[in-house]
Amino acid sequence: xxxxxxxxxxxxxxxxxxxxxxxxxxxxxxxxxxxxxxxxxxxxxxxxxxxxxxxxxxxxxxxxxxxxxxxxxxxxxxxxxxxxxxxxxxxxxxxxxxxxxxxxxxxxxxxxxxxxxxxxxxxxxxxxxxxxxxxxxxxxxxxxxxxxxxxxxxxxxxxxxxxxxxxxxxxxxxxxxxxxxxxxxxxxxxxxxxxxxxxxxxxxxxxxxxxxxxxxxxxxxxxxxxxxxxxxxxxxxxxxxxxxxxxxxxxxxxxxxxxxxxxxxxxxxxxxxxxxxxxxxxxxxxxxxxxxxxxxxxxxxxxxxxxxxxxxxxxxxxxxxxxxxxxxxxxxxxxxxxxxxxxxxxxxxxxxxxxxxxxxxxxxxxxxxxxxxxxxxxxxxxxxxxxxxxxxxxxxxxxxxxxxxxxxxxxxxxxxxxxxxxxxxxxxxxxxxxxxxxxxxxxxxxxxxxxxxxxxxxxxxxxxxxxxxxxxxxxxxxxxxxxxxxxxxxxxxxxxxxxxxxxxxxxxxxxxxxxxxxxxxxxxxxxxxxxxxxxxxxxxxxxxxxxxxxxxxxxxxxxxxxxxxxxxxxxxxxxxxxxxxxxxxxxxxxxxxxxxxxxxxxxxxxxxxxxxxxxxxxxxxxxxxxxxxxxxxxxxxxxxxxxxxxxxxxxxxxxxxxxxxxxxxxxxxxxxxxxxxxxxxx
Amino acid sequence: xxxxxxxxxxxxxxxxxxxxxxxxxxxxxxxxxxxxxxxxxxxxxxxxxxxxxxxxxxxxxxxxxxxxxxxxxxxxxxxxxxxxxxxxxxxxxxxxxxxxxxxxxxxxxxxxxxxxxxxxxxxxxxxxxxxxxxxxxxxxxxxxxxxxxxxxxxxxxxxxxxxxxxxxxxxxxxxxxxxxxxxxxxxxxxxxxxxxxxxxxxxxxxxxxxxxxxxxxxxxxxxxxxxxxxxxxxxxxxxxxxxxxxxxxxxxxx
Numbered sequence: 001x002x003x004x005x006x007x008x009x010x011x012x013x014x015x016x017x018x019x020x021x022x023x024x025x026x027x028x029x030x031x032x033x034x035x036x037x038x039x040x041x042x043x044x045x046x047x048x049x050x051x052x053x054x055x056x057x058x059x060x061x062x063x064x065x066x067x068x069x070x071x072x073x074x075x076x077x078x079x080x081x082x083x084x085x086x087x088x089x090x091x092x093x094x095x096x097x098x099x100x101x102x103x104x105x106x107x108x109x110x111x112x113x114x115x116x117x118x119x120x121x122x123x124x125x126x127x128x129x130x131x132x133x134x135x136x137x138x139x140x141x142x143x144x145x146x147x148x149x150x151x152x153x154x155x156x157x158x159x160x161x162x163x164x165x166x167x168x169x170x171x172x173x174x175x176x177x178x179x180x181x182x183x184x185x186x187x188x189x190x191x192x193x194x195x196x197x198x199x200x201x202x203x204x205x206x207x208x209x210x211x212x213x214x215x216x217x218x219x220x221x222x223x224x225x226x227x228x229x230x231x232x233x234x235x236x237x238x239x240x241x242x243x244x245x246x247x248x249x250x251x252x253x254x255x256x257x258x259x260x261x262x263x264x265x266x267x268x269x270x271x272x273x274x275x276x277x278x279x280x281x282x283x284x285x286x287x288x289x290x291x292x293x294x295x296x297x298x299x300x301x302x303x304x305x306x307x308x309x310x311x312x313x314x315x316x317x318x319x320x321x322x323x324x325x326x327x328x329x330x331x332x333x334x335x336x337x338x339x340x341x342x343x344x345x346x347x348x349x350x351x352x353x354x355x356x357x358x359x360x361x362x363x364x365x366x367x368x369x370x371x372x373x374x375x376x377x378x379x380x381x382x383x384x385x386x387x388x389x390x391x392x393x394x395x396x397x398x399x400x401x402x403x404x405x406x407x408x409x410x411x412x413x414x415x416x417x418x419x420x421x422x423x424x425x426x427x428x429x430x431x432x433x434x435x436x437x438x439x440x441x442x443x444x445x446x447x448x449x450x451x452x453x454x455x456x457x458x459x460x461x462x463x464x465x466x467x468x469x470x471x472x473x474x475x476x477x478x479x480x481x482x483x484x485x486x487x488x489x490x491x492x493x494x495x496x497x498x499x500x501x502x503x504x505x506x507x508x509x510x511x512x513x514x515x516x517x518x519x520x521x522x523x524x525x526x527x528x529x530x531x532x533x534x535x536x537x538x539x540x541x542x543x544x545x546x547x548x549x550x551x552x553x554x555x556x557x558x559x560x561x562x563x564x565x566x567x568x569x570x571x572x573x574x575x576x577x578x579x580x581x582x583x584x585x586x587x588x589x590x591x592x593x594x595x596x597x598x599x600x601x602x603x604x605x606x607x608x609x610x611x612x613x614x615x616x617x618x619x620x621x622x623x624x625x626x627x628x629x630x631x632x633x634x635x636x637x638x639x640x641x642x643x644x645x646x647x648x649x650x651x652x653x654x655x656x657x658x659x660x661x662x663x664x665x666x667x668x669x670x671x672x673x674x675x676x677x678x679x680x681x682x
Numbered sequence: 683x684x685x686x687x688x689x690x691x692x693x694x695x696x697x698x699x700x701x702x703x704x705x706x707x708x709x710x711x712x713x714x715x716x717x718x719x720x721x722x723x724x725x726x727x728x729x730x731x732x733x734x735x736x737x738x739x740x741x742x743x744x745x746x747x748x749x750x751x752x753x754x755x756x757x758x759x760x761x762x763x764x765x766x767x768x769x770x771x772x773x774x775x776x777x778x779x780x781x782x783x784x785x786x787x788x789x790x791x792x793x794x795x796x797x798x799x800x801x802x803x804x805x806x807x808x809x810x811x812x813x814x815x816x817x818x819x820x821x822x823x824x825x826x827x828x829x830x831x832x833x834x835x836x837x838x839x840x841x842x843x844x845x846x847x848x849x850x851x852x853x854x855x856x857x858x859x860x861x862x863x864x865x866x867x868x869x870x871x872x873x874x875x876x877x878x879x880x881x882x883x884x885x886x887x888x889x890x891x892x893x894x895x896x897x898x899x900x901x902x903x904x905x906x907x908x909x910x911x912x913x914x915x916x917x918x919x920x921x922x923x924x925x926x927x928x929x930x931x932x933x934x935x936x
Contacts, residue, residue, distance in 0.1 A: 261801040278783040593768025
C-alpha cells in the first residue's frame, strides 16, 4: 500500500494534467527520435558504401552531440511551462501537510514515468522511421544499392544515456524550484509574470559575442573536413548564442514595443504584446529553437539538393567527354611533336577499327606536379609539409604547351621564352612571376579564365594553377631534374585525349572496356610509346555517382524531414501550452467586452510581430554557413555557386511556406482553446 | 427615467441529460432608475448570480425581457454583444478578474483600448478616477504585487472608465477584509453620488446598507424591497437585518 502511494499520486497527477503532459511527452519523444536517427546513422552500416563514409560518420557522431545539446536546452524550455502549472498543485499539497521531501518523491516518479513513456515512444518512432526510410532509399539509389536498416544497440544505449541525464537534470531543476519557495509563493506562482533576467544586457552581449565568434570561425575555416571539431564547436556556439541573443533580444524588443504608447495601446497589439512581455524569456527560447531547427533544415536541404541537382555538373567536370583517355610518359622527350603524332594516329586507328567517329574531341599534352609556395618561391620536392601549408599554400601545377592550348581553345596567343599564361582553378592566386626553387621561372604574360581541362583538377581537393608555356620538352628541364623523390620522378607527364561518340550508352560502355583492354596491352604500349594509361567513360562512372549522390540526397531529405517534424512539435507545443495559460485571461477579457474577432486579431498580431524573427536569423546563420558548406561541396567536385544559392533560396522558401502553414494551423488550435474558455462560474 | 427594466425574467437550467430541471429564476421583474444605487440580496442559490449574468448579457433568459437604456438585449446581435457590453456596462467581480499580464493601469485601460481610444485620452480619463479611488501611486504595479482591496479598486476604475450606463457589481466585497470593505463601499457611494447608476449583488448586509434601495430575492422571485428614504446607513442596516431574519425564518410568505 505504502510503496504504491507515490507512483500512484504521480500517475494521477499526469493523468489530471493530460493536456499539459501530452504535448510535453510528444516533444520529448520527438527529440529522442531525432537523436536516435542521427546516432543510428553514425554507427550503422548504412554509410559504408558511400565515398567519404568516415567523414560522414564523424559528422553524424558530432552532430548527435549537437542534437543532445539542443534537446537539453529545448526540454528545459518546455519543462518550464509544466513546472509553472504544477507549482500550484504542489503548493496545495504543501499546505495540506506534505513535506518538500514528499513532493520531491512525487516529482521523481512523475519524471520517471514521463521519461520511460517518452523515451520508449521516441525509440519506437525512431526505429520505425528508419525502417520506413529503407524503402525510399532503394528508390533514390537508381536501383541496386540496398542497405539494411535495423535496430542499432549502440544508438539505443546512447539514447538512454543522453536522455537519462537530461531527465535527471530536469528533475533536479524541478526539485530546486519547489524547494526554494514557500507554499504561498507556490500557490501564486502561476500568476506572477516573468521578470526580465538579471543582467539581460550581459546575456545579450554574450550571445552576440558567441554568434560573432562562431561566424568568424565559419568564415575562416579553410578546410571543414580537417577542422571538423572546430566546425562543430562553431555549431554549438551558434546554438547557445542564438538562445542567449534571442531571449535577451526578445525581452528588449517587447519592452520597446510596450514603451511605444501609440503602438502598444492599439486593440490588436495590446493583448499580444503584454502576453509576450509576460513570458518573454520562454517566448525567446521558443523562437530560438525554431530558428536553430530552421537553420539545420536549410543547411541540409540546400546542400544535399545542390549535390543531387548538380550531379550532372560533377560528372561532366570529372569526366569531360564520353570517353576519356590519358596516356602517361616518363621522359620529357616523349613530349616531342612526332611522338605525340604517333600516339594520336594509333588512337585514331583503334577508333576507326571500331567504326567510331570522334566528336567534340580535344587533345593536349600536360605535365603536372605538386608544389608549396614558400616565400614566394615554389618548392617542388618538399614532401613533408604542415597541415596548414597543405591547406593554404600548396597547389597542383599544370603545364600545357602553347600550341595545344591554342588548338584546344581556338586562340592565337603568343609567348616568348620564359613567359607563361596563368589559369587558376579554385583559387584567386595572383602574381606576376612564378619561380620554382632550383628550376625555371616564368613571367606571367596574362591571366586566362578558362580551359577545358581533364578531370584531374576536379578530382583533386587542392587548388590548381595551370601555366601555359611555349614548349614542354625544353621549358621544364630543370624542374624535371630536381623534382625527384627517392629515385622516382615527381613530374607527371601525359597526353590527354577526350572525345564524345554517337553511340548508345550500352555501346559506349562496351567501347570503354574494349579500349581499356587494348591500350593496357604491352605490345600496344611499346608501339605507341607510352608507359601507362588511364581510361574512363562518363556512362560507366555515372551509375556510381547516382548511387552516391542519390543516397546523400536521401539522407539529407530524411534529416530535413526529421528536423521539420521537430519544428512542428515545437510550434505545436508553444501554441498549446500558451493557449492553456492564456485561457483564463481571454475568459476575463471576453467578460470585459472583447469580441471573438478581436481575439483573432490579437492572435494574428502576435503572429506577425514575432513570426519572421526566427526566419531572419536563420537566413543570417545560413549566410555564414554558406562558405563552409560550399567548401564541403567542393569535396564532391561541386563548384556551382549559383546552383547552391538557388537551392538555398528555394529551401528557405519551402521552409517559410511550411512554417507559415504550421503556424496557421496551430494558431487555430490556440484560438479554439482560448475562445472556448467561457469559464462557467457559479 | 428608468435605465434598466426587467420584466418577467425566467431561467431554467436543464441538467446535462435533460432529466432534472432547476428553475433558477421564476419570475423577476423590477426597474432601476438613472442614478440609483440598487442592492440585490438573497441567500446562496437564490438566483442572484444568474440574474446578474443575464443582465450582463453573459447568459440568456428562458423567458422575459431585459431593456437597458431603451434597448432590448434580445435584439442585440450575438456578434455585437461583446461590444455592447463594453460600451454600456461596467463590471466589478468578486474575484477582481484583473489580468496578470497587465499593470493595473493597463488593466483599467483594457476596455478603452478595445474601443480604440488614444493613450492621451485614456490617461486623461483615468487620472481623476485613480485620484478618487486612491490608486494613483499603484498604477505601474502588477495585480500580484498589490493587496485585494487595491485590486478591487483597480477593478472599479476599470468599470468606471468607459462611463457606462450601469455598473454591475457581483459581491464586490466578498473577497475583502473589513477595512478594505469599508473603503470600497464609501467609494461606491461617492461614485453613485456623482450620478453613476450601480446595481450590486451581495449578501453582505453592510454592503447593502449603503445603497438607495434593496431588493430581496428568494426562490427565484423578487420577494421584497426596501427604499432607503431618509434613513441613515445604520437604520437601513437594521431594516435589512430584520427582513433577512424574516426571510430566513420563512414567517412571511403565506
